[in-house]
Amino acid sequence: MDLFDSMRIFVRVVERCSFSAVARELNMGQPAVSKQVRALERYLGGPVLARTTRHLALTDQGQRFYSHCQDILGQVESATRRFASDQEQIAGPLRVAAPVSYGRLCIAPLIGTFLERYPDVRIDLRLSDHNEDLLMENIDLAVRIGAVKSEGLVAVSLGTTTRGVYASPMYLQRHGLPLEPSELAGHNCIGFTLLEHYDHWRFTRGADKFDIAVTGNVTSNSSEAIREMVLCGMGISLSAQWLFAADVEHGRVRTVLDDYQPCALPVSALFSRERRHSARAKAFIGHLREHLQVLPDNS
Structure with a gap:
């Protein structure tokens, strides 16, 4: 058993609340995902998940182990990225989701000046008043208005809208x-x-x-x-x-x-934990935070 891989798969199962979803995400069979979690439990000497026919829940020990895994995996990922490059090149595709009206009136007018600064980025702006699944739709970041309840996502405040x-x-x-x-x-x-x-x-x-x-x-x-x-x-x-x-x-x-x-309602940028180090997403979020306040009647 590769302990690091098993920890990584265990964390994704908890975040997605589904063995099958993680199997599709990692291009693995569902039995292989289950086998990794069972091997991890044997290694630890106790269960980390309480399974039912309908959903998964962490055991008390599993909750503590999950928190430690998040810290360890985050540190490893951060160290790896810093070793590979001091700064990722800001280039390539960036898929952004936003509500229809807010995207049309407040986000779209800012894209031109962003691309003038970062001409090697290609933005795909997806407008919908439904909260899309960032992982399933391969979205780099989503702008949301109102309280954020999405579990497993990182939220960055863009301010409020009056x-x-x-x-x-x-x-x-x-x-x-x-x-x-x-x-x-x-x-x-x-x-x-x-x-x-x-x-x-x-x-x-x-x-x-x-x-x-x-x-x-x-x-x-x-x-x-x-x-x-x-x-x-x-x-x-x-x-x-x-x-x-x-x-x-x-x-x-x-x-x-x-x-x-x-x-007033909060405005947030959401992205998955896997993309929290994306230089493109960080640059675009910084651009929004800098310029959204100058749009008419938006604070």
Whole structure:
């Protein structure tokens, strides 16, 4: 048994929660993956995984061993990379995933200046409002808005995105202008279902906090669709400022509840642990952190 290989396979099984997924990833048969983990358990003298027919769980000793393995493998990988080269050449393909509207309005405009600085990089920008599997889709990094819950991924903060409440003049003329958050109960509020608390809108004003349950006759998992519905006068939306910045400037929508500040959402760059040393990904993340703040209405 190669102890280092067995530790590496064990860590991947824990991160993927699947023998078969690791087998596909490493181009091995599933029995070979299972055999490596069993050999590791024999070497250690006890089980590291509690197996059921549906899922895997770490034993108490397995949890401690898993943490040690992460540290050891990380140190070996870091030492190997530093020995091979003091600095990886920033060149080659870079696959980036981002939400549709944010990618179109905030990420895409920054790609040109990044490629001027690193002309040997080739970027594939993939826009989707669904959280893609970075490993399965071979994505180098993904930009996410909102709380990050993806296990086994490294998250780097890109800052926050401020939000506002928006409605068209047509809607407000028909239904009136809400002056405080509690009045949203009498309005058709359009929920963005990819956010965990899409039916609770949270505001602050000074030291006061407001958590308002909202309802409406339409929701969507697409911010682009929500924008169109607001423009058509269907209802009120709590959305990122960059989504409606141009519409506010041209008078197509109005901001509502200006005396109240909706809770900002975190923006993060995610990548797998295997790619945490990618010079291309690091350079692109640094570029985003440097320039995202200069885009309209994005902090």
